[in-house]
Amino acid sequence: MAIHYYCRHCSKSIGKLSDWEADDQMLGFNQLTDEDRKEMIECDSQGHIQVKVICEDCERTLQENPDYHAFESFIH
Numbered sequence: 802m803a804i805h806y807y808c809r810h811c812s813k814s815i816g817k818l819s820d821w822e823a824d825d826q827m828l829g830f831n832q833l834t835d836e837d838r839k840e841m842i843e844c845d846s847q848g849h850i851q852v853k854v855i856c857e858d859c860e861r862t863l864q865e866n867p868d869y870h871a872f873e874s875f876i877h
């Protein structure tokens with residue numbers, strides 16, 4: 802099992818953790834509500850965990866253009 806982080810807006814891969822590097826507590830998943838976990842965390846067909854976050858580029862874009870927050874995906 803591995804944990805992949807990727808950007809929810811541009812789908813850029815941000816990082817990867819193998820299972821021994823990460824547990825729920827360390828990642829802070831235990832502080833999320835069930836709804837947040839469902840929204841952010843997906844398991845693929847191989848049992849790998851995919852976590853949707855925001856990359857630095859998109860974060861900067863969002864800071865400069867707060868209106869884009871209304872759109873789930875604004876980069877194509």
Ligand SMILES: [Zn+2]
Nearest residue numbers: 808811856859
């Ligand atoms: Zn991005």
